[in-house]
Amino acid sequence: MATELRMLRDVEWNAWSDTLNRAFGEPPPSPEQRALRRELTETGRSFGVWDGADCVATAGAFSFGLTVPGGAEVPGSPGAAxxxxxxxxxxxxxxxxxxxxxxxxxxxxxxxxxxxxxxxxxxxxxxxxxxxxxxxxxxxxxxxxxxxxxxxxxxxxxxxxxxxxxxxxxxxxxxxxxxxxxxxxxxxxx
Missing domain, CATH: 3.30.1050.10 (SCP2 sterol-binding domain)
Incomplete structure (x- = not known):
């Protein structure tokens, strides 16, 4: 098995996302959930392991802001976790x-x-x-x-x-x- 680790490309997102769902045991997302995940995925911070045309593993870092009571965003966010x-x-x-x-x-x-x-x-x-x-x-x-x-x-x-x-x-x-x-x-x- 020859695999390749590479940064996610826009055209590979669907296969990458499906592999991510399977890895976490999630059911297929609704169209709205899929659109939100697509919007939040930073391809430059996401990677896949590919076996030919098949995505067999995923990794990614997501930037999330932390909003606290009162509606303020915590300084240093994203990454506020x-x-x-x-x-x-x-x-x-x-x-x-x-x-x-x-x-x-x-x-x-x-x-x-x-x-x-x-x-x-x-x-x-x-x-x-x-x-x-x-x-x-x-x-x-x-x-x-x-x-x-x-x-x-x-x-x-x-x-x-x-x-x-x-x-x-x-x-x-x-x-x-x-x-x-x-x-x-x-x-x-x-």
Whole structure:
């Protein structure tokens, strides 16, 4: 079997996409889904392994922007899935109600994220800066990310033991502020 690895060509997209669907066990896409996938595929960042005229393997990188509650796009997006700056992410969104809270963040994977940050924001924007002020909430970067995207409330995370309230009243106020009417959603399964 002689195979060739090469960058995807526009004329090969249908065969490439069909192989990708089979690899993930997906049913054939609707015409609308197929058109959206075609639009999102960056041929210059997608590759196929070809055995003659047959595509037998696929690989690709897709650029997705990350839009957060309030409709803002996170700086550094596309590629926002790799966010590693605790101060940048919370400042990139808006908040349901005014928020002023000091977060004690732990992050064993990216230790530069650890420490205290004061998050101050409202419906028009936010800032999140390092501080030496006493912490009011303690949480890991994982829980901060969940709250940041509006998925699970800080109150729910605290009830599960993942967030600690260090100043009475800080948890309820921050939980409401981080709330969102729109749940996180990724329209592309992978």
């Amino acid at each position: 790799g966010r590693v700056e605790v101060g940048a992410a919370p400042a990139a969104r808006t908040y349901r109600t005014p928020v002023d809270v000091v977060l004690e963040v732990t992050d064993p994977f990216c230790p530069w994220n650890e420490g205290r940050r004061r998050l101050t924001g409202d419906g028009s924007g936010a800032v999140c800066v390092r501080t030496t002020d006493p912490a009011e909430l303690a949480l890991s970067v994982r829980e901060l990310g969940s709250a940041f995207l509006g998925g699970f409330s800080l109150m729910s995370l605290a009830a599960a033991g993942a967030v600690r309230e260090l100043r009475p009243g800080a948890l309820a106020a921050a939980s409401v502020a981080f709330g969102s009417d729109v749940a996180p959603w990724l329209p592309h399964g992978f």
